[in-house]
Amino acid sequence: MAIRQTRKPAPKPAPKPAPRQASRQRGPQQRAEETREALLTTGLHMFTTRSYDGVSVRALELEADVQRGAVAYHFQSKEGLWKAVVGYILDRFTKHLGPLEPMLKDLDEEARLRAVITAFVRFSAETPELNRLIIQEGREPSWRLDYLIATFIKDRFEWVEEMVGLLADPHTYYMSIGAATLVFDVEYECRALFDVDPTTDEFIKEHAARVADVLVYLRRRELAEES
Known part of the structure; x- marks a missing residue:
């Protein structure tokens, strides 16, 4: 009986190696x-x-x-x-609030204020490190505080003042910043005291709305006193 010979399949060509130079660089x-x-x-x-x-x-x-x-x-x-690290945080801030600017021009003053506060509260919830860094460095004079003021705080202060006409005095400024950010700095205190997670979307929306309500009231009173 003749033995049937089977032909082995031709081996698949080996994949071409990536150029050594590109591999070394990558x-x-x-x-x-x-x-x-x-x-x-x-x-x-x-x-x-x-x-x-x-x-x-x-x-x-x-x-x-x-x-x-x-x-x-x-x-x-x-x-x-x-x-x-400061640049790293500020890049996040710019990406978060930057897209808001074009739409603000089409809103009235109160709507602009609410939009800015809502965006800032949400950013503070997602990146509480910015406020923590400012608190850390704002306690005493240093080159770091000067750097934060020159590269971020002064510029953003002037931008908000121009957009919503608020924060012109230290009382309103610190009350606004504190109201918008504190709960996210002490997240676990909030959880322990109220059994509430302040990082949820529902909480952030409600917190932003309440902070905006207070600031709108203050702005209305300020305008009434001026008239």
């Missing part, structure tokens, strides 16, 4: 981006929960689980990382 670049992101998120947490002087470079690197010297490599110094 690997280190991705690792560098991951290290930078880890330092930024760690710095965001540590600089907003401790004093600047209470945070060491080595503690930052250990907490971020990156190699020793990573802060110097990516940001030159602790000061450079702190400024990068």
Whole structure:
């Protein structure tokens, strides 16, 4: 009996390897981006929960689980990382409130005020670190407070004043900021006292509406006194 010979299938061609140069470039670049992101998120947490002087470079690197010297490599110094963290927060702020500006021009003053307050309350709920950093640095004079005022606070203050005609005095300014942000800074106190989660969408909407109601009332009274 003849043995039937079977033909083996031809082997599939091996996939072509990616060019070595591109592979080498992509690997280190991705690792560098991951290290930078880890330092930024760690710095965001540590600089907003401790004093600047209470945070060491080595503690930052250990907490971020990156190699020793990573802060110097990516940001030159602790000061450079702190400024990068501020930029990181402000970039979030701009992306959150920036799209609001074109639509504000078509609204009356009260509607503009409500829109700005609602957007700011929602941002504060999602990124409470900004207010925590300002509180952290606002307690005493420093180059960091000067930096925050020059790069963010003064500019945003003037923008809100122009858009809604409010915050012209320190009482209204701090009452507005406090009302909009405090509950998100003390989230777990709110949970313990009221058994309420202040990070839910329902709570944020209600809180924004109540803060806006108060500020609209103050604005109406201010306009009545001027007339």
